[in-house]
Amino acid sequence: MPPKYRTYKINEGDTLISVARALGITPQEAKRFHNVFSSEDDLIDVDLPSHLRTLYVYPHIYEKVGDNPAFVKFNYGYTLRFKPAEKPLNYGVMYTISSGEKEENTLKYRVRVTFVKQDEKGYVFEINRLSKTYVNDEEASEIADELAEKVSGAVYPLEVVIDEDGNWMDIANHPDIRKRWKQVKKRIFEEYDGAWVEQYVAESEASLVDKELLKKSLSGDWFLAAYFGQIYVDYTPGFVFENRVSFPVVPFIRPVKYTVKQEVKMLLDEYGLVQISQEGSVSDNRSKADLENRQNFPHDALLDPDSEKAEGTYKAKYFLNAGNNLIESLFLECSLQLEKRKEIKVVVSLLEDK
Template sequence: MYYEGSPEESPYNKFRTYKIKKGDTLASVARDLGVEPNKLRWYHNMYCEIHDLIEADFKSHLQLLILAPEKCIEERKEKEEKKTQKVSLASNYKLPFIADKINKNYKVQYITVDGDEVDTLEMEMSVKWLATDKNRFHLFEINRSSIYVNNEMPNTVMDELARKTAQVLYPLKIVVDESGKWIAVYNYNEIDSRWKHSKDKVLDYFEGQVAEKYIDETEYALQNTDTLFSFLASDYFLRAFFNGIYIGYTADFSFKNEVFFPLVKDEEAKFEVEQKINPLLDEFNLIKVEQKGHYVDDGSEANFGFDPWTGSYNASYFLDEHSYCIEKINLECLVDYDEVIKVIIQIESFKKEETQI
């Protein structure tokens, strides 16, 4: 049907070509070769001489049709097949949570908007599975490092004080249920002990009301396991990453759900969302899980004659197709109180370079 090369005098002798026969049309040749007509036309027109351009169909004088190399065709077929590759779920349409596969480093960025004030916080986080008990509760270790505030290392007393007091929390060990939702702090005693050793150093280094405020907040958070859990409930990384997405979905991969998120410290904003899984892998062979919805106003403002608060919640999770581990999260959450309060969270896995000794 086609041959490699063509007569010496042909300008197309370096291409793979098809010799056009009487009665051939663009559609019939495309059908015989298993290529879409527009792709056949596109490749030919990229390399042919101007008078041989294919418009609606072959011109009467056209003898040779330039074809894409075999390698190009195979790569295109492979790409098309990947585009239609279906997501594999467990029984009852459950998204599997394979906790023991999780040992990853993540780059994390928070952009917070409160009225006209915009702040950016960047850091590195690591998540490592440690153990699973007989009830399918999982133990994870979380570490944090490399904090930047508005693209700079902490350069104010307040920033440095916040970093120093927060250091006692890590490594943080947490308990996660079988849906991937964080439910408890595991190493409270260890953290409390670290604080007792660090408190005097913080007091020696920092002075004033700001230092006393951070000391008091830390002391309050470390009263017991419950107060520490409540304190950490405002941590964006823990709430976004351990969101409990590994649950049963419906036959159409979608259902209505409620999401609570700490947009304001110590306050839980409620959102009604549609939670769904894209049934096909994306172009990077990742599973995409989405949560999209709107803020649910409790009506308290309306009682005083104010307009109801509005807001939105949009989160996209991208998971490895084999391990179901989180590779990337894009989350945007906002509520329009008197002014818009918004947070944008971006989390993406990366491989740390090993230090050469």
């Protein structure tokens, strides 16, 4: 059980403002937390009482002289925020997909995440594919896979706008994507022909040239869904809270919602990393039939309140750099029991600099 508080020794000349600044919190936070645990005689009003020698502070805060790097450093209160990295981060990404009794398939590729700028909309990151996608350790060979690979050449590099919670909100370079698509489409028709190819290109174009449709399409990207998850949030004094996360288990529809117990470990792990875990089950308002029929809204569930609920589990572990709170690796397992059980595993690992 984590401690309820730590103590800070007040020295001569300390004020509420100077102590709060030393601890990296606001005076209001210092006052509010201390007053929860102090006696009536030691309550803080406008400033520190002249007789006060001990201040009660958040459990993760410690005096500067005794700074302990084994503790997670929150930004303020129990809020965890990321700090953009100065250099690009290269990751290896692997998906493992299984459906029913079918043999598992794996997809692998490498991706680069680069901080571009911060503006009034949020943080802009560039996502760029560094390699082709390998299916079961082989390059894509089916025509559909080859076309998908070529279409992705128009999407990447992709610039996404991230809010301070780490959730991706918008596409910053959509005009560039539209321009690239013209060249990609031309090359596709130079290499392939046939009615099926024309239909594939037309469907791809519809989702690429319209920004909102592209955002909807990218909401089904497993890397974006996992990497820009809800981990940079306000935690509780117990470092655990209930959260709702979404993941695109079923293609072409709104991601499925899961209710999870989310926890950040107070201590860094043996490698000096921040650990965050999420574990829970399906809590979507759509029924099993709704999801089976790829409905965005609870059509069947509203018609029949007793309709069978969808079942499934969600587990994720994140390991963050303790200096900037950016992801070094993540492991995610997500399942959904429909007519056939569907399971997706995502592994993202920071690659060593060469």
